[in-house]
Amino acid sequence: xxxxxxxKVGLSVQLITSSLQQLSQDHIDLWTIDPTQLSEASIQxxxxxxxxxxxxxxxxxxxxxxxxTAFVARALCRLVLAHxxxxxxxxxxxxxxxxxxxxxxNNQHKVRFNLSHNNDLIILSVCVKDDIGCDIENPxxxxxxxxxxxxxxxxxxxxELCGLTNEIQTSRFFEMWTLKEAFVKATGVGxxxxxxxxxxxxxxxxxxxxxxxxxxxxxxxNHSWQFHQQQLANQLLAIxxxxxxKQKINFLKAEQLINS
Numbered sequence: 674x675x676x677x678x679x680x681k682v683g684l685s686v687q688l689i690t691s692s693l694q695q696l697s698q699d700h701i702d703l704w705t706i707d708p709t710q711l712s713e714a715s716i717q718x719x720x721x722x723x724x725x726x727x728x729x730x731x732x733x734x735x736x737x738x739x740x741x742t743a744f745v746a747r748a749l750c751r752l753v754l755a756h757x758x759x760x761x762x763x764x765x766x767x768x769x770x771x772x773x774x775x776x777x778x779n780n781q782h783k784v785r786f787n788l789s790h791n792n793d794l795i796i797l798s799v800c801v802k803d804d805i806g807c808d809i810e811n812p813x814x815x816x817x818x819x820x821x822x823x824x825x826x827x828x829x830x831x832x833e834l835c836g837l838t839n840e841i842q843t844s845r846f847f848e849m850w851t852l853k854e855a856f857v858k859a860t861g862v863g864x865x866x867x868x869x870x871x872x873x874x875x876x877x878x879x880x881x882x883x884x885x886x887x888x889x890x891x892x893x894x895n896h897s898w899q900f901h902q903q904q905l906a907n908q909l910l911a912i913x914x915x916x917x918x919k920q921k922i923n924f925l926k927a928e929q930l931i932n933s
Contacts, residue, residue, distance in 0.1 A: 719748035806858030851911035
């Protein structure tokens with residue numbers, strides 16, 4: 674199965690391609706959307722594809738901004754996955770594993786996905802066959818690094834961060850945090866895996882990110898993981914995939930699906 678998408682860049686049109694075959698090997702599609710920039714027509718379109726159960730859950734939100742972000746995130750998930758499965762977005766059925774991670778039911782193409790969001794940006798990472806996780810964070814938000822890392826991070830990371838100061842410390846904290854979030858989400862276990870059971874080293878010569886496991890890590894230490902991290906629209910992005918192959922990230926704007 675092969676897809677062709679178009680996105681406008683300036684006055685030119687950029688051809689973007691995506692296929693399930695590519696995604697099963699060394700490609701990851703990363704879909705993004707700004708939830709604050711949707712038209713009323715787009716919002717009505719997205720409302721129509723959500724299930725009654727999803728709409729009922731959204732109605733229980735007290736914070737209207739958080740409610741809107743969650744609404745767009747759920748709709749984005751349906752819209753994007755319908756693009757790969759060739760099913761109607763409203764017909765997709767989701768199940769959760771024992772740790773609560775959502776997956777597609779009746780997933781004959783073995784499409785795997787993971788969602789992350791804040792009120793300014795929503796991302797959805799997609800691949801085929803392999804476990805995947807992603808995280809997006811605003812690195813400008815204030816955080817009290819020392820007590821947080823002392824309680825939750827590995828001793829190696831806590832020691833490193835305590836040796837840094839001010840903006841450098843905060844920047845490095847968010848690098849660690851997004852990688853950790855992406856990884857525990859990819860494992861399917863989530864934060865209960867223990868954020869102190871592993872840490873990361875950057876191999877500068879290869880510009881690679883290496884994960885190192887502590888003794889309290891309970892999963893297979895020989896399993897291969899690939900990581901990607903970069904700035905994205907003033908946010909910090911991290912992606913993790915279960916693979917031995919270095920990954921290529923295909924960035925896609927979700928608005929083109931809403932308006933198609």
